[in-house]
Amino acid sequence: MSNPDYRYEAEALAGGFAFVAGVDEVGRGPLAGPVTAAAVILDVDHIPEGLNDSKRLSAKRRQVLNDQLMQCAVVSIAHASVAEIDQINILRAAHLAMERAVAGLKQPADMALIDGNMIPRNLTIPARAIIKGDAISLSIAAASIVAKTARDAIMWDLAQQFPGYGWETNAGYPSKSHKLALQNLGVTPHHRRSFKPVHNILYQEK
Numbered sequence: 481m482s483n484p485d486y487r488y489e490a491e492a493l494a495g496g497f498a499f500v501a502g503v504d505e506v507g508r509g510p511l512a513g514p515v516t517a518a519a520v521i522l523d524v525d526h527i528p529e530g531l532n533d534s535k536r537l538s539a540k541r542r543q544v545l546n547d548q549l550m551q552c553a554v555v556s557i558a559h560a561s562v563a564e565i566d567q568i569n570i571l572r573a574a575h576l577a578m579e580r581a582v583a584g585l586k587q588p589a590d591m592a593l594i595d596g597n598m599i600p601r602n603l604t605i606p607a608r609a610i611i612k613g614d615a616i617s618l619s620i621a622a623a624s625i626v627a628k629t630a631r632d633a634i635m636w637d638l639a640q641q642f643p644g645y646g647w648e649t650n651a652g653y654p655s656k657s658h659k660l661a662l663q664n665l666g667v668t669p670h671h672r673r674s675f676k677p678v679h680n681i682l683y684q685e686k
Contacts, residue, residue: 483532484531484532484533484614484615484616484617484618484620484621485616485617485618486522486524486527486617486618486619488500488593488608488610488616488617488619489502489522489524489593489617489618489619492591492593492608497590497591497606498590499521499554499587499588499589499590499591500521500589500590500591500592500593500619501519501520501521501554501582501585501589501591501592501593501619501623502519502520502521502522502592502593502595502613502617502618502619502620502621502622502623503517503518503519503520503578503581503582503592503593503594503595503607503620503623504517504518504578504594504595504613504614504620504623504624504627505517505518505574505577505578505595505627506534506624506627506628506631507574507627507631507651507652508570508571508574509653509654510635510651510652510653510654510672511652511653511654511658511659511662511671511672511675511677511678512562512635512638512645512647512652512658512668512670512671512672512678513562513631513634513635513638513647513651513652513670514559514560514561514562514565514577514631514634515559515560515565515570515573515574515577516557516558516559516577516627516628516630516631516634517557517558517559517560517574517577517578517580517581517623517627518555518556518557518558518581518622518623518624518626518627518630519555519556519558519578519581519582519584519585519589519592519623520549520553520554520555520556520619520622520623520626521553521554521585521587521589521619522553522618522619522622523552523553526552526553527552527618528545528548528549528552528622530545531545531618531621531622531625532615532621533612533614533615533621533624534614534621534624534625534627534628534629535614535624535628536615537625539632542625542628542629543629545622545625546625546626546629549622549625549626553622554585554586554587555626556581556582556583556584556585556586557581557584557626557627557630558577558578558580558581558583558584559577559580559634560573560574560576560577560580562669562670562671562672562673564576565672565674566672566673566674569674570672570674570675571598575598575600575601575602576600576602578594578600578603579600579602579603581623582603582604582605583604588605589605590605590606591605591606591607591608592605592606592607592608593607593608593610593613593617593619593620594607594608594609594610594613594620595609595610595612595613595614595620595623595624596609596610596611596613597609597611631651632651635647635648635651635652636648638670642668642670644661644664644665645657645658645661645662645665645668646658646661652670654677659677662677662678662681663681666681667681667682
């Protein structure tokens with residue numbers, strides 16, 4: 481598989497845009513924790529080596545690249561809470577986190593490259609959706625690394641407060657051990673009640 485490159489960003493810059501942000505989110509699938517998005521504007525002269533879809537990188541490598549990006553790129557991280565996920569559904573919550581990440585950029589972007597096939601409806605700037613963007617566009621790959629690193633850190637912290645669910649390793653995804661803990665230990669305030677496995681356990685308790 482080929483590595484992500486800068487062609488979508490270059491195209492946008494050639495089209496008259498000045499600040500192109502890559503945007504990605506992580507945490508749609510987990511049963512617990514927020515959904516986290518990042519927006520990243522790369523400096524074309526200082527792009528860290530080895531940017532790639534965060535799923536293709538080790539946690540150690542992600543951390544190194546994340547730290548480099550914090551030094552040389554414009555980065556914004558945002559979340560949508562468990563309450564928001566349960567209220568408006570996970571897709572809208574993921575888009576809300578993306579909108580917040582774009583809005584939070586210290587250097588406002590005038591164009592966004594969005595991972596996926598949908599553009600968040602309340603985005604205030606022109607945008608282009610790129611399917612599997614985190615494996616194609618360097619800016620989206622950067623955003624995927626930042627979002628994953630940030631969300632994993634949150635889940636690690638929550639795991640210290642709520643031991644037994646294995647969040648420090650499963651990041652809240654529905655692994656076997658997590659589902660088992662859910663049945664044995666019950667539902668925490670950080671579980672998404674609208675998600676079926678969680679909902680079913682709450683429903684059994686009634």
